Amino acid sequence: MNDLVFAGVDGVIILALYALIMLLIGYYSGRGNKNLQDSLSNYYLAGKNLGFIALFFTLYATQYSGNTIVGYAPTAYRSGFVWLQSISFMTIIIGVYLLFAPRLYVISKKRNFVTPTDWIRYRFKSNKVTLLAIFLMLWGLGNYLLEQLVAIGQAVSGITGGTIPYQWAVVFFVLVMLIYEWLGGMKAVAFTDVMQGVVLMIGVIIFVGGAFYLAGGDMASITQRIAEVDPVKVGVPELMTSINWLSMLLLVGFGAAIYPHAVQRIYSAESERTLKRSFARMAWMPPITTGLVLIIGILGITLIPDLSNGQSEQIVGMLANQIASINGLFYWVMIIFFGAIVAAIISTADSVLLSFSSVISNDVYGRFIRPDAPEKRKVLVGKIVGIIVVFLLLMIAWNPPGTLYQIFVLKFELLVQVFPAFVLGLYWKRMASTPVFWGMLVGAVIAGTLTLTGNSTVFGVHGGVIGLGVNFLIAVIGSFIISKSNENEEELEEINLA
Template identity: 75%
Template structure:
């Protein structure tokens, strides 16, 4: 993010205020809720009672983190107008949600699901599919959590002008996050999402306004400057870039829609009507968030030309320093905004950690290690393992592996392999469990080999998409060559008969 030279002690004060607010929210979220720590549903799904405001903002925080600002703006700076794709893939995520979320909600409410793999176990009754899906989802969550930990350290260190070192920054906010999540579970997470969502929305408008003011007062002058100095960033992208664009749309659109913590927010809605209203409002958010962040990167091309590689990652901090110098109004808006960015990153991390611990407690421990364990014991196991996982990832976060964007791409390659089983299984009764299992295995192997051997794309197509294509082919062809996996289960028949292909 870059150091905010204007912040200093004021930044520390604002960050402390946000930390205290989050702890207070956690305390009051758990206070008076007798069953919140005794029940998987109470702790991990807020009792399935999230109203429209809390659900909207927690969905918003799931899709958009403070890291969206810190990481996406430099990407727009480096690539130019072709990064408009970021708006498209955020929009596609909403479309994919609407494809399956209402139907899944009805089944989840009826069958009392807690985690995403509860649906897969119910649909296929296969330990192999359940274990493989757990692994792929934990992989995605682990990478996403690592991304947030790296971003917390960079954001806090930058905001305090280096007064608080990277490692201390990560540790301090990790302890804050663990404390309020331990006290209030998803309810605390959702209410902190409301706070940081409001701050981010107000702050990003002020950030763009200040940037345009510094760049000459009009967006036309910015595009003219780019045309004269870096015309490649305005040019029509090459064919391989366009292919990569569409590959990214599919990878992110399908992968992000089945984030475990996103699926659990579907489960947590108070009603199907609440869920649909929240998604209807979410449809506008790509323009108001990712669209404005894209503008930040484009404005930065004129304000700070010539930044390359790691230097471009400092763009947001560099711009904030300049915007804060306009007047006292922008000074305090920038400090509060960047405090909100830190809170947003922490709030995203807590969602991921909560989902990670639920998969461990309900799926790994509850289904395979100790099926007779009480729900209270499962919740405690999830909390403890979550803490262990956090400190394991902290060890990696001390030496961040690549730019934030590279970390962002990494998690989708394997996570997206769950999509055919998860969504196709909702609508196609004939989908066969064996075909699903081998589709996931082959897709994950292909995606993993391409990703970890450095061949992240082939002619612009991501390794995850190549693996997903093979996954779909194996699922469909294998299912037609086999008998339907749901052929004699009356309970599953009842669920699948809502819509049938």
């Protein structure tokens, strides 16, 4: 997003307005709610009372970040129509949600769950399984939060043309995020998601319209032009590419659906009907969001051809420059749109931070350090630890050691190892804690070893997917071998999965 024609004072004004709106949302979300800071459920789950609109948009913001726009379009530019996979793996996430979300919601209401590992603890009644799940989830959340913090600085610096330097941009918007989240908790996060979600969807549609106007043709003629100059980008993918595509579907589909902040949206719904309605609408979002972003990248191939890999990372900003030059309306729409991209990145970061804090306050501090602590103190501890983690991640983002960066690359590869315990455990009572623990551990070790040794894929299959396969085998076969008596039959019988 470098060298935007609208970068500078106009960009600063729009970002300041977004920041002010977020702070006001945080203030009014917490105003009048005396119990907000005293209850884990009120602070982290909005009292489990999110209606259809708020739930839909907070689910939307959880699945789509501003990085979806600025990151997926360059991939489409470099890869061509092969990047159709972005639509499919975003769609499969919804399918995986529907596989377990309604059933989990009913159990969470009965048992008053706050975090995803509340379910793991209730289902397996095992500290070692719970602690390993906590570690893998915190790892995924920390990685995701680090990505968003870096993206905030880059996006703000880009839209203001460097008027606000990268470091100052990150610090300012992190402070804004911490303030409104501190004031309003999940409710503030959900309402900011509504704001940025509406603007982002409208902005993407107008962006595509402006790009088509500049391209001067329909999709068929544009595709024909690409086929003449770069046929690989419209050709049938090779076998290895197709295998990698399938692997990505499994990795992202299973991993993203059990992100802790995604699961907590399930807990936050005011009713099962509201939850199902929200997911029904979410099923339309992959073609509307990632589908349109794919088109942006494809149109960029004809409008700004022959960019290097590094240059292609700026394709969204380059196209925005051309679109903003059409007329005054498009100019201001592009400013508002890029401001919404920044807001979308912040809204993803705040969701991740809130979930990270909840796991610390409820699962780590509340279960293992001070089980007798009042909920008000647990909430406070989660807030404080969250702030500390944010600033530690900022230090890493500004001066990342090479080896440490490689470690943080692990995200889905480790997080997805929780999937068998989390979802299969919902339907199969015989699933036992000991093989589940060893399945998660061995799967994580395999995924981590392959990724850190530079073998992130083997014959096109991601290390996380290979680890997940081994994880499934150990958990399933081990559960058949181990008798119920070894797992404390009485406790297992207490578990109601109906």
